[in-house]
Amino acid sequence: NAGVTQTPKFQVLKTGQSMTLQCAQDMNHNSMYWYRQDPGMGLRLIYYSASEGTTDKGEVPNGYNVSRLNKREFSLRLESAAPSQTSVYFCASRTGVSGRALSGELFFGEGSRLTVL
Amino acid sequence: AQSVTQPDIHITVSEGASLELRCNYSYGATPYLFWYVQSPGQGLQLLLKYFSGDTLVQGIKGFEAEFKRSQSSFNLRKPSVHWSDAAEYFCAASGGSYIPTFGRGTSLIVHP
Numbered sequence: 001n002a003g004v005t006q007t008p009k010f011q012v013l014k015t016g017q018s019m020t021l022q023c024a025q026d027m028n029h030n031s032m033y034w035y036r037q038d039p040g041m042g043l044r045l046i047y048y049s050a051s052e053g054t055t056d057k058g059e060v061p062n063g064y065n066v067s068r069l070n071k072r073e074f075s076l077r078l079e080s081a082a083p084s085q086t087s088v089y090f091c092a093s094r095t096g097v098s099g100r101a102l103s104g105e106l107f108f109g110e111g112s113r114l115t116v117l
Numbered sequence: 118a119q120s121v122t123q124p125d126i127h128i129t130v131s132e133g134a135s136l137e138l139r140c141n142y143s144y145g146a147t148p149y150l151f152w153y154v155q156s157p158g159q160g161l162q163l164l165l166k167y168f169s170g171d172t173l174v175q176g177i178k179g180f181e182a183e184f185k186r187s188q189s190s191f192n193l194r195k196p197s198v199h200w201s202d203a204a205e206y207f208c209a210a211s212g213g214s215y216i217p218t219f220g221r222g223t224s225l226i227v228h229p
Contacts, residue, residue, distance in 0.1 A: 033217075041221060042207065043207065058216060059216075106153075108162075111159075
């Protein structure tokens with residue numbers, strides 16, 4: 001059972017470079033999320049996709065873009081990386097975003113550690 | 118605004134001692150509540166969740182949590198801590214909006 005798979009696991013960028021973090025889930029979940037984790041800040045939501053074909057901003061969307069490629073895949077793009085984007089990024093998914101699905105747990109990938117110099 | 122608060126940034130306990138991690142929430146109605154654990158270098162794993170019924174819920178690895186509506190709390194407990202329990206613990210809530218809200222986490226340190 002792969003669950004939620006993120007690539008790459010580690011990346012070092014220079015300021016101004018671009019990159020895309022990939023995320024795929026094999027659980028047939030409708031909703032997918034991108035979080036960043038910084039010391040003392042917990043997890044902050046960057047973007048989410050409630051269902052295939054939709055995306056919405058979370059708490060800290062500036063400097064990021066996302067694409068929900070299909071039901072399985074949800075990518076996060078940094079167009080011009082900045083040192084403030086140095087963080088650990090987590091992709092997560094769950095069944096849905098309304099009604100009974102709100103009681104469902106989030107399933108997380110193992111994270112992508114990004115350093116911007 | 119909806120929020121989840123974990124008052125303790127770090128908790129240090131001796132192996133074999135009991136543990137309680139605190140979590141308070143602020144929501145318009147009772148949300149669905151979760152506790153996750155994150156081992157170093159790993160993603161988050163669900164320990165337990167509450168959405169209705171019995172206010173004392175059992176989870177994996179010997180953890181339990183008690184929902185107290187009057188105190189807007191959902192504290193995590195374990196009777197006897199093992200060294201392998203050293204990790205980061207996150208309380209989370211979901212309901213009312215599409216966005217699950219996380220606390221800032223509590224780092225558990227276990228002394229031998």
